[in-house]
Amino acid sequence: MSRLKLVLTCLSLAALSNFILNVPSVKASPVAVKEVQAKAKYWFDQGIIKFNERNYQEALEAFTKAINIDSGYAEAYYRRGLIHAKYPQNQPLNADGTVKGCERVDTYRIMCPVSVQNKVQENKGKAITDFTQAIQLNPQYTAAYHQRGLLQESRENKLQDLEMAVNLYYSKIPVYLNENKYETAAKILQAVEEINIAKKSVNSQIFAAKASSGRNPIGSSTDSPNKKSPEELINEARQVLKKGDVQTALQKLEEAGRIYKERKDDGRYKEVQRTIAVIKGKGK
Numbered sequence: 636m637s638r639l640k641l642v643l644t645c646l647s648l649a650a651l652s653n654f655i656l657n658v659p660s661v662k663a664s665p666v667a668v669k670e671v672q673a674k675a676k677y678w679f680d681q682g683i684i685k686f687n688e689r690n691y692q693e694a695l696e697a698f699t700k701a702i703n704i705d706s707g708y709a710e711a712y713y714r715r716g717l718i719h720a721k722y723p724q725n726q727p728l729n730a731d732g733t734v735k736g737c738e739r740v741d742t743y744r745i746m747c748p749v750s751v752q753n754k755v756q757e758n759k760g761k762a763i764t765d766f767t768q769a770i771q772l773n774p775q776y777t778a779a780y781h782q783r784g785l786l787q788e789s790r791e792n793k794l795q796d797l798e799m800a801v802n803l804y805y806s807k808i809p810v811y812l813n814e815n816k817y818e819t820a821a822k823i824l825q826a827v828e829e830i831n832i833a834k835k836s837v838n839s840q841i842f843a844a845k846a847s848s849g850r851n852p853i854g855s856s857t858d859s860p861n862k863k864s865p866e867e868l869i870n871e872a873r874q875v876l877k878k879g880d881v882q883t884a885l886q887k888l889e890e891a892g893r894i895y896k897e898r899k900d901d902g903r904y905k906e907v908q909r910t911i912a913v914i915k916g917k918g919k
Contacts, residue, residue, distance in 0.1 A: 681697040694718060767783065784796030872891070
């Protein structure tokens with residue numbers, strides 16, 4: 636198994652604790668600041684190129700160089716965090732979201748060899764650290780909340796991050812619709828749907844309890860086997876929204892909401908209703 640090599644710069648202030656120096660603060664000139672930013676952007680761009688070439692090791696190193704040059708480069712932290720999260724063995728995750736060498740037992744359980752599991756946990760911690768740094772530099776960094784939320788171990792922290800991401804995503808949809816950027820708005824809805832699925836996974840025990848309480852499942856007398864699922868309708872809504880057909884998108888979302896309501900899936904019903912309200916410009 637290839638190991639990711641991360642270039643780290645550690646600055647220790649402990650050695651200076653015994654000295655008190657009166658050094659006048661020196662403000663960097665605009666020219667010097669631009670030079671630093673230009674150098675950092677060069678390495679950031681190199682990271683994007685290497686990432687697109689699927690050379691994740693060199694991409695990781697390039698983003699790290701950008702951060703070492705400009706410690707306030709939020710997007711470089713985010714991009715490096717993505718590599719730690721999604722390419723922990725210098726290669727993409729399996730189609731089911733597992734790491735190479737791991738096996739998914741069921742929806743919520745994944746079995747990994749100890750060595751692989753340790754590496755995954757190590758990289759997960761690095762990713763969370765990078766996403767956290769990106770958020771500290773830019774508190775409105777929606778995607779960083781999203782990705783950090785997917786990785787959080789604590790249920791409370793996970794839901795908090797995911798809900799923050801949803802709120803920020805929803806605040807952007809009316810802006811893009813007003814600017815006729817329908818494809819971007821549709822991509823945001825796709826991200827929101829991914830978060831909703833993650834939240835449902837977090838609350839799996841609650842959903843399982845509801846499912847066993849007599850709720851009508853798919854294929855029962857309420858749901859015809861030939862009827863489209865609400866998930867399919869939501870996906871179709873995104874596709875037509877990309878083309879600027881807002882009304883058809885709303886119709887499909889309303890149908891998906893009706894099915895969730897019939898199933899007494901209150902959580903998903905409320906999520907769809909919120910999406911409808913945001914698209915209509917009535918909510919955030």
